Each structure stands twice: as C-alpha cells, then as structure tokens.
Amino acid sequence: SSELTQDPAVSVALGQTVTITCQGDSLTDYYAAWYQQKPRQAPVLLIYGKDNRPSGIPDRFSGSYSGNTASLIITGAQADDEADYYCNSRDSSGNYLFFGGGTKLTVL
C-alpha cells in the first residue's frame, strides 16, 4: 500500500516531549524518512533510516518504530520547532515514494 497516515495537527508545551506518528503498511518493511517544513521554505530532511540524523540536525529529534507505525520524537520542543512535519516511505519496487499528509506542530 502507498498510504501513510499522519495526524493533521499536534501541539506541545514549550520544553516538553512530543511524538508525531506515521502509519502505513509499507513501514513494516521499509523505513520512513521525516521532513520538517517551515512556511515558505523547502522541506528539510530530519530523520532517515532506523534513527539517523543528517549533519546539523539537533539530537532532540529522533525516530522510532513499532509495527506499521513510525514515530518522530522531539525531546524538549523549542519554539523554532513549530512547523509542518511529513513522513515518507517507498514501495516494494523501490521505484515509488510517497508522503504522508503532514502534521502541523504547534508549540504552546
């Protein structure tokens, strides 16, 4: 299946921990990647593979998996983390990618 489901909106108090989830059948076989997108900016890769961060991504961002659900965990959320977050994955052929619908994170 090429569907990934995300909650449309999540909120977190400043300094607290928040989990953003991404659910889909493909995630039982393939890792998700997570992207952060701020208004009027291009997306930025946050997490890839099991739990890998590109250079420059703060370690308060981490990833985990359980069954068909991938999670992005932000430990100690900052005001600057307010953004849209998208997961993506691939199909079994490796030729097709697809995105989840995105989660808007509000930091209170």
Add this chain to the structure above:
Amino acid sequence: QVQLVQSGSELRKPGASVKVSCKASGYTFTNYAMNWVRQAPGQGLEWMGWLNTYTGKPTYAQGFTGRFVFSSDTSVRTAYLQISSLKSEDTAVYYCATGLGSYRRPGDLDYWGQGTLVTVSS
C-alpha cells in the same frame, strides 16, 4: 557543497506549458536520482516521480502521467520539469530534490531546491 537551484516563478494561462529547471552542483549529477515534488497552496507534499539521470528514464507517480515530463541535460547538470496543457489546479510550488544516500534510485531526500511557484491563471 551540494546545491539545487531552481528557476524563478512562472505565470501561465490555462492551456499553456511551462518548463522548470533545477541546476545541480557539488555532486556527480548522473549518480543520483532527481525527484520532483509538488505542493499546492496550503496543501501537503506530493511526490511526482523521479528521473534516472544516468539513463534519462523517467518514472511518474500516479496522477502525474501524460502532461508531465521529466528530462535532463547532463552537460549542464540540469534537470527539467515540463508541464503542458496547464490547468488552474497545477498552481503549486514545484521542488526538485535528490538523495545522495541512494545510488541511482529514489530515496531519502536530503537536498532540495528552493522551489518554483507556477501560477496558472487567466
């Protein structure tokens, strides 16, 4: 450093065509797939497909066949997205993106262009 630099905003009338460019630098262009991603106003990211920059073979996601064409000119390290018979619903920001962790296959997208706004309006 790796950079993807896209062409500027475009305004077109319905039925016209547009060609968006994405110039790559800082890596071996033909070793990595070039992906295209659409984002309509206020909407999420849609993966449109990818171009095998080594063979020139495009792969289109469902919903992006027929009017959308991916191509490249390896001599200038540039990928192109052409959209024909434009409709108002094609109004969106179009991103090119590549993943240097996946050799000649689509993968995690660690480098993105700045996006090109295409507006279709009469």
